[in-house]
Amino acid sequence: MDALEDFIIEAKAVTYMGGKHPLAAPTRPAAKDIAYDKGRFRYLDSHFGGTDFLGQEVVWDGEAPVWAMNYYGRILDPGSFDxxxxxxxxxQALTALYQEKRFLGGFAYQHALGEYVDHSVGDYRSFQGVERILVADRAVYQLDYQGGLIKP
Incomplete structure (x- = not known):
């Protein structure tokens, strides 16, 4: 399973963080899909929305879905943060996190625009968490997520 966790981290770093463009033909109407594959694994991040958004990431081993995560993110204070x-x-925060070869666990990153804070429980097999951006100790953005292994 180490290969799966390594692939998840690599796929996350290469797609959204790496600036990969969405597929021209999304899998669902109005979705933004970003795909990546390497070796036996294939990854798809598919989401809807912009400032407030909902999405799902799935990893396949061959044709079998083996891991997934869903998420919902939103701006909490659109009057002061966008x-x-x-x-x-x-x-910037997730790039730093992925450089540590992980995507879960406590993590904080200080940026001039706000402090990124992530809290999660579990590991890639079963997890849930929340990421926030704080400005002057006040949450202005939040994303809730959960996921884990898919078993037949």
Missing amino acids: GERAGIVIK
């Missing part, structure tokens, strides 16, 4: 700033903070 999606563009959130994206800047998140990309």
Whole structure:
């Protein structure tokens, strides 16, 4: 299973963090899909929305889905914080997290636009968590997520 966890981290780093463009033909109407494959594994991140959004990531081993995560993110205070700033903070924070060869666990990252804080429980096999951006100790963005292994 170490190969699966390594692939998940690599796929996350290469797709959204790496600036990979969405597929021209999404799997569902109005979805934004970003795909990655390497060796026996295939990854798809499919989401809807912009500032407030909902999505799902799935990894297949061959044709079998083996891991998935769903998420819902939103700007909590649109009067003082926006999606563009959130994206800047998140990309830099997650790039730093993935460089540690992980995507779960406690993590904090200080950025000039706000502090990124992630709390989760579990490991890639079964987890749930929340990421937030704080400005002056007040949450202005939040994303809730959960996921784990898929078994037949």
